[in-house]
Every structure is written in C-alpha cells, then in structure tokens.
Amino acid sequence: MPLAKPTAISARYQFNQLGQITNGNVRVTYRDGRPACLYFFDAPSTCRVPSPGVVTAYEKGEFR
Numbered sequence: 001m002p003l004a005k006p007t008a009i010s011a012r013y014q015f016n017q018l019g020q021i022t023n024g025n026v027r028v029t030y031r032d033g034r035p036a037c038l039y040f041f042d043a044p045s046t047c048r049v050p051s052p053g054v055v056t057a058y059e060k061g062e063f064r
Contacts, residue, residue, distance in 0.1 A: 005033040034059065 008029045014021050027039040028050075035058055037047035057063060 006030055 008027055010025060010027045012023060012025045014023055016022070025041045027044075028035050029037045029039070029047075034055055035050045038050055039045070039047065
C-alpha cells in the first residue's frame, strides 16, 4: 500500500528576534504531493512559495 501524501501540516518553532526567543508557527500546504505554500503566523493568508531547493530535498526524502 503506498504512503498517504499530506495535504497540509502545521508546526511550531522558536526563533531569535532582537535577542529574544520568540514562538512562531507555520502551515505548509501541498499540491500533487509537493510543498506548494508556506503560511507563517505573521501573515497567515499570504502564500510564500518554498525555494526549488527545499522542494527538491523534500522529493528526495531528506525531510522527516
């Protein structure tokens, strides 16, 4: 049986903003099994297209 492909995933992360640790989150949507848009917490309705290198790495199975 083939593995199911996600349509969207969400993740939380932390980053350093002006010397302070800040929490954020991102939602990744997929089209045809490939990452298509990233929606970050600071602009939740703006699609940010992932770089071709990230998409290629995903297709090679380099993300788990």
